[in-house]
Amino acid sequence: MNIFSRFKLVPTVTASTTAILLIALVTVSWAISANISDRIAQQAIASQNTSLRTAATIVERDVAGTKVAWSKDGNVERIVMDAIPTEFTDHSMIDTVGRMTGQTATIFAWDAESKDFWRKTTNIIKPDGSRAVGTQLGQAGAVYPVVTKGETYRGEAVILGTPYYTIYQPIFSPAGESIGILYAGVRSAEINALADEMFWTIGIAAALVLVVATGLMAWLARSILSPIPALTQVSSALASGDLSVDVPFTDRRNEIGGLAKSLAVLKDEALQKQQLEAEAARQAGLSDRERGQREAAKAEYDRQFDITVEELGASLSKLSDGDLTVRLNRPFADKFEKLRLDFNDAVEKLSATLTDVRAESEEFQNGSSEMRSATSDLARRTEHQAAALEETAAALDEITATVSHSSKRADEATEMASRAQQSTVNSRKVVSDAVNAMSRIESASSEISKIINVIDEIAFQTNLLALNAGVEAARAGEAGRGFAVVAQEVRELAGRSANAAKDIKLLITKSGEEVSDGVKLVNATGEALTGISEQVASINGHISSIATAAREQTSGLSGINAAVNQMDQVTQQNAAMVEEATAVMHRLAESSTRLTGLIGQFVVSGHGGAPAAHDYRQMRKAS
Incomplete structure (x- = not known):
């Protein structure tokens, strides 16, 4: 990230955001395009199936001896025909298929002499305006080796110079021999034109979104980050010692406002430092007598402070060892007397509280022992x-x-x-x-x-x-x-x-x-x-x-x-609940024992001594 430190904030943020947005738009456009391609391919297959279903239905109706077997999904599974007419004098049947589907359809017949399939009736029109009847399928194409095996061919094919999404369904004789083909095709140009139109629409929309988003991000970056250069100039002035400069943007509630407030605090502290230095210079001009009095008063204050700290430290040491009978009986200086009284009151209240807690913990320990025994018997x-x-x-x-x-x-x-x-x-x-x-x-x-x-x-x-x-x-x-x-x-x-x-x-x-x-x-x-x-x-x-x-x-x-x-x-x-309760009571009894031990390390008025803190710590480690 050090590479970004060479550039200004607003252009850097704008360029980075634009790059990220461009990557996101390209990714989304690619995903949408892939989805559209899949949908278009599925639509092409659906159109092929629809055209083939329509053609098979009309052929079964108009050509005697034709039987169509349908699969579970409603598509054509197998076409059986007694014989394909050698010549169709009327092409109204295939034209009806074209009018219903809007696409092309053809019936091929197998010719044993040429070992190829020939178009007998079709609604495909040649460039000269005549029907493409009497033309052969061709053995060199990708369709021939598939349909000669009795299988259905589905894919792209170029027919008379025009690309199609095609399906070739074999026609079988009652004996099971392949005697012809029922073809249905969808022009690739129509589907590809739709895909190109959608791709261009997505590309133009993505470009417009990128341009608008870039302008919006530039405006937002300038609006949000423009105070930072101003605050940079203010901080530079403060660093150079110019305390007359005003700190702007302190009324904002975001990070910029926090930075401005911090700069204002630094400015106020610098002003106070100047005042203290001026006061120190003024105090330096006082007489030696006043300085001596102040030093004597300070020494007395330090002595009283040391005495207070020493006695308070000794009492706190005893208190840390668990001795709650300690008291500060000797009065302190006036400034520290309240500290002594507060210490004595706190120790007194702590001693009374721990006395009550000790009694309650003993009762709790006795009760938990009885409950542990009872729950064991109950278990x-x-x-x-x-x-x-x-x-x-x-x-x-x-x-x-x-x-x-x-x-x-x-x-x-x-x-x-x-x-x-x-x-x-x-x-x-x-x-x-x-x-x-x-x-x-x-x-x-x-x-x-x-x-x-x-x-x-x-x-x-x-x-x-x-x-x-x-x-x-x-x-x-x-x-x-x-x-x-x-x-x-x-x-x-x-x-x-x-x-x-x-x-x-x-x-x-x-x-x-x-x-x-x-x-x-x-x-x-x-x-x-x-x-x-x-x-x-x-x-x-x-x-x-x-x-x-x-x-x-x-x-x-x-x-x-x-x-x-x-x-x-x-x-x-x-029984399971009693076992759980017994386990809980055992843990409770152990906890009460530990609680009694913890309280026992304190010495309170009216009770005997207790093991020292370090002894009790050793006892805890052993348990």
């Missing part, structure tokens, strides 16, 4: 209580788990009893059906007995007819022998039928008796099942009551468990 009891609560909480957790398990088992038993009761009801229905079946069997047996009686009668009549036939055959002689044999067979058959009917009747009779016994047993079984059903229903009710009580116990134990856990947490917190 131990709280720890025991916390441990007990923790064990209780653990036991309650186990009991709650056991009761909850029992409740689940009771619910399962209730469900099993319900199923048993349902099975019993179903069994009662089965037994009732069995009783009805037995009754029907018994009725059927009675009907069978009747049928057997009829069969028995038929056998008897058949036997009687066979007997009559045998008698008639015997009367017939030889002619009736065959008929007699048949009659004999019929009689034997009738006999066997009668015997079989008797056997069946006996079996039916016996079966009926068994069926009757079965009906009785089934009825007894039904009655037993009825009793079992009633017992199961009663058991089910008792088990439901047990399950309900177990659930209520589980709910109650859960509440108790939560309360005990909360008590455990609170007890743990209380």
Whole structure:
């Protein structure tokens, strides 16, 4: 900074401020320009996307077999076309795209023979006024190697001598081959003209701000710093001994005013110095007698002053050692008497105060010792209580788990009893059906007995007819022998039928008796099942009551468990607080001990001696 000391303040401050402002404006302009460039680039990309979206939508509408896939952000992702027309007789479709977007658009078609893309329809106009239809993309450009890979090209390109911000979107066949390109472009001149206009606007504004700010800073620097040269001249005059000069700007409240006031003080002191020198010269002309009287008075004053200082120093030394019984009993000279009285009063008040403080500190020490012991006991009891609560909480957790398990088992038993009761009801229905079946069997047996009686009668009549036939055959002689044999067979058959009917009747009779016994047993079984059903229903009710009580116990134990856990947490917190309080009480007891030791170094009236100050300092270091 020594380099600035060679120049005057106002030009230096003005030039420095202008340089700093210029740097700031250049930095801000550069940041704004960079931001604008980014925004313009983003705007160019947005315009490209808009033009491409519009062109793809119109092509999909007007060209048959065209499908456009859209990405999540609404832009074109893929264009699939069955085939690109070999020739567009009407270019109204591409002109519609140009009117909607205000930019250029082109559809290219791939030519396998030339291995290049050719413009089939476009709204780009050649310098001669014709459309640029039938011109090729060109393999040497930056677009060709990108689109032949099936990728989208985005960047700057020069088309017929005009620069554009372009996007080339490949057109694919349904088989996935690249058969063409949909192009959308934004003229670079329009965007660059906007950027240049904004850059010039920023530059002109920054230049105007710099010029205005420089003039304003020059005026402010001159207004603020102009008093400094004037004060410099005043200080130079004062340094040269010219005390007649006036000090300006003393009424200002800033640093310049402070500097002016300091110069005024220096001027006043210089004037006083001149007056003192004049007075000293006048005093030098006094007589030796007056000088001797003054020297004698001064010597007496010095002697009284030395005595006062000596006694006061000795008393202060004792006071520094902690002896508050010291007093200045011998009167001082009139000029120093008030000092002695004030010293005695101060020591008296200090002694009384320290006496009261000593008594209070002793009481405080005793109380803190008792509180330290009490808080230690409370901490131990709280720890025991916390441990007990923790064990209780653990036991309650186990009991709650056991009761909850029992409740689940009771619910399962209730469900099993319900199923048993349902099975019993179903069994009662089965037994009732069995009783009805037995009754029907018994009725059927009675009907069978009747049928057997009829069969028995038929056998008897058949036997009687066979007997009559045998008698008639015997009367017939030889002619009736065959008929007699048949009659004999019929009689034997009738006999066997009668015997079989008797056997069946006996079996039916016996079966009926068994069926009757079965009906009785089934009825007894039904009655037993009825009793079992009633017992199961009663058991089910008792088990439901047990399950309900177990659930209520589980709910109650859960509440108790939560309360005990909360008590455990609170007890743990209380234990932590008690530990903190115990630590505080220990520190308080130590502080009270140190306070008592500090007060004990003073000797006051009515109390015994205390350790000397240096002894107490040694004791403090040891503690």
